[in-house]
Amino acid sequence: AQKITQTQPGMFVQEKEAVTLDCTYDTSDPSYGLFWYKQPSSGEMIFLIYQGSYDQQNATEGRYSLNFQKARKSANLVISASQLGDSAMYFCAMRVAGTDKLIFGTGTRLQVFP
């Protein structure tokens, strides 16, 4: 079965510190893509970063990087230099080749404090 697991319901981090949000996935298909989205309290889902299963290097987008460990089936999001505006829900999602849908995890609520 294809599944995304986010085991941290909530995380706290101090401003300017780095934080890692965990994501593990389950699929037997060798071709897939992994996405991270941010959902602020307003509700809109904001795309952050993408990693393909065949990508050789870990994806990076500004302060966001994806720690992709294929053998462990993990795709953790690393946010460096946290800002107060980073406080939000964060969702990991997967798309398997040949399918049209994203499979989402249950999310992690990140709170950044001064």
Place this chain on the structure above:
Amino acid sequence: DGGITQSPKYLFRKEGQNVTLSCEQNLNHDAMYWYRQDPGQGLRLIYYSQIVNDFQKGDIAEGYSVSREKKESFPLTVTSAQKNPTAFYLCASSMGTGLGETQYFGPGTRLLVL
């Protein structure tokens, strides 16, 4: 500005009533999606459309209907057959349906049952 708009922001439904949620995009994207989000959960796919005049059921299509008469528009009707419609509804679009195609989301509609 290019983007996805959803209306209304809040919608109230009476028992036995059908209601329609609007989703419009001006990104010239071919694919459009409807997701449902319940508290403490990730997003679940209701319907998606890869092209005008064609759409497919997602994981939780029962009690919902859609149409795709124009590329820009993908309205969702919540019918009286949907017994538990209270949720946050998110519309998304993507250029295509390839593995790495990012889905971009609208601001959402919160549906409440009176």
